[in-house]
Amino acid sequence: MFKETRLYSILNNKCPRCHEGDFFINNNPYDLKDLTKMHLHCPKCGEQYERETGFYYGAMYVSYGLNIALGVGLFILTVLLLDLSTTTFLFIFLGAVLLLFPWIFRKSRLIWINLFVHYKKPLT
Secondary structure, eight states, X not given: OGGGSHHHHHHHTBOTTTSOSBSBSSSOTTOGGGTTOBOSBOXXXXXXXXXXXXXXXXXXXXXXXXXXXXXXXXXXXXXXXXXXXXXXXXXHHHHHHHHHHHHHHHHHHHHHHHHHOOOOOOOO
16 A cells, blocks of 8 residues: 555655556665766656656655755754754754765655656556
8 A cells, every 4th residue: 555655665765656667767866976967768668757847846846845855854953842942953954964975965856746746557
């Protein structure tokens, strides 16, 4: 059941259509040499990943939302729960954003394409 959800595709870097083929050429987001390299189409089902020129510009909005969620979560943790200063929060937030940039970049692309491409069960 979990495999048929969009969350499966997003968390496992899989094709949004078949959930079998890899979305990125290298699954390690911290291999910065291959950070942005994606397959042109799914190696398993042939789904085209580049829908149109500029398709992934919308992923910037998803990335912005993920960074806002990270900031709010860190603010609640550091300032409200741990009673640290807002300056300390800002340094922690900046470090977290820099550290998580490759991961957020990739997840925002996967979330964006999953909004437009739906899972299709294989005919077997």
